[in-house]
Amino acid sequence: MNLTAENLTKRYGQQVAVDQLNFSLTSGEIVGFLGPNGAGKSTTLKMITAYLPPTAGTVRLGNYSITEDSLEVRRNIGYLAESNPLYLDMYVHELLRFTGKIFGLKGKALTARINDLIEMTGLTREQHKKIEALSKGYRKRVGLAQALIHDPAVLILDEPTDGLDVFQVVEIRNLIQSFAGKKTILFSSHILSEVEALAARVMIIHKGQIIADRTIKELSAAIETDQVVRLETEKPGFDLRPIEALPTVKSIEPQTATTFIIRAEASEDIRKFIYEESVRQGNTLLSLSKDEVSLEDLFRKVAGGSS
Numbered sequence: 204m205n206l207t208a209e210n211l212t213k214r215y216g217q218q219v220a221v222d223q224l225n226f227s228l229t230s231g232e233i234v235g236f237l238g239p240n241g242a243g244k245s246t247t248l249k250m251i252t253a254y255l256p257p258t259a260g261t262v263r264l265g266n267y268s269i270t271e272d273s274l275e276v277r278r279n280i281g282y283l284a285e286s287n288p289l290y291l292d293m294y295v296h297e298l299l300r301f302t303g304k305i306f307g308l309k310g311k312a313l314t315a316r317i318n319d320l321i322e323m324t325g326l327t328r329e330q331h332k333k334i335e336a337l338s339k340g341y342r343k344r345v346g347l348a349q350a351l352i353h354d355p356a357v358l359i360l361d362e363p364t365d366g367l368d369v370f371q372v373v374e375i376r377n378l379i380q381s382f383a384g385k386k387t388i389l390f391s392s393h394i395l396s397e398v399e400a401l402a403a404r405v406m407i408i409h410k411g412q413i414i415a416d417r418t419i420k421e422l423s424a425a426i427e428t429d430q431v432v433r434l435e436t437e438k439p440g441f442d443l444r445p446i447e448a449l450p451t452v453k454s455i456e457p458q459t460a461t462t463f464i465i466r467a468e469a470s471e472d473i474r475k476f477i478y479e480e481s482v483r484q485g486n487t488l489l490s491l492s493k494d495e496v497s498l499e500d501l502f503r504k505v506a507g508g509s510s
Contacts (some may be wrong), residue, residue: 212260214260226245233401237406244393264357360390403419436462446473451473
């Protein structure tokens with residue numbers, strides 16, 4: 204199901220939280236919605252899900268409008284809110300059954316759907332616990348299962364991996380990616396690497412306006428900067444001359460006798476060469492890392508210096 208925003212606007216008095224957004228997602232597409240805190244991400248998602256009425260403009264899911272067909276929109280959309288509101292005094296299985304009934308599921312079909320979702324979201328061992336007894340990570344899984352209970356055509360996920368540990372993040376990412384081509388998904392994040400891991404396309408919102416709508420490849424080309432590589436060797440005396448001879452290397456800054464910062468063009472990752480050189484010299488690397496492009500760097504590039 205296609206998702207289209209048309210001049211979507213939200214004002215609170217004189218404050219413009221979302222300013223005439225126009226975008227479109229095709230059926231089965233996964234799109235990342237990136238922006239700093241306060242940029243208007245959550246407000247936009249609340250309007251898309253008919254949770255918050257727009258001041259102007261509208262959103263369409265297929266032929267349904269959030270302003271004219273809000274019930275049909277809700278029937279076709281699954282929403283995981285950033286705050287992940289849940290009934291804490293309910294048991295996991297009980298909450299999913301309650302939510303399924305709201306969407307008209309019943310009997311064996313509802314039971315089968317609940318069992319599938321519990322397995323899909325990794326809640327098997329937790330399904331008979333009260334939600335108040337669950338960790339933040341497991342509560343997030345319950346929220347995702349709740350958003351999926353009616354098998355919606357469109358998924359709106361607000362910070363779906365926030366608060367999860369590294370293993371849970373990977374599991375939720377894999378689950379979201381499994382819906383590629385099957386569900387239209389718009390998910391928000393303030394982490395660039397999160398969007399890169401899940402989506403081929405990213406929309407960037409800044410001060411209530413979309414300042415970029417590009418594929419990950421196009422965005423990477425637009426923000427390409429020098430790579431900064433940091434390394435620490437086990438012993439002093441590491442011969443840096445082979446690294447200095449690389450055509451892409453611009454500078455090497457020793458920090459101590461065993462730690463160095465290397466700046467090079469971003470065209471080729473030089474870490475493999477550094478590792479091989481350390482092996483050749485018999486000097487073990489204690490660490491070797493590359494600085495990631497920060498969200499601040501991204502906005503300075505895309506927003507033309509304003510952040």
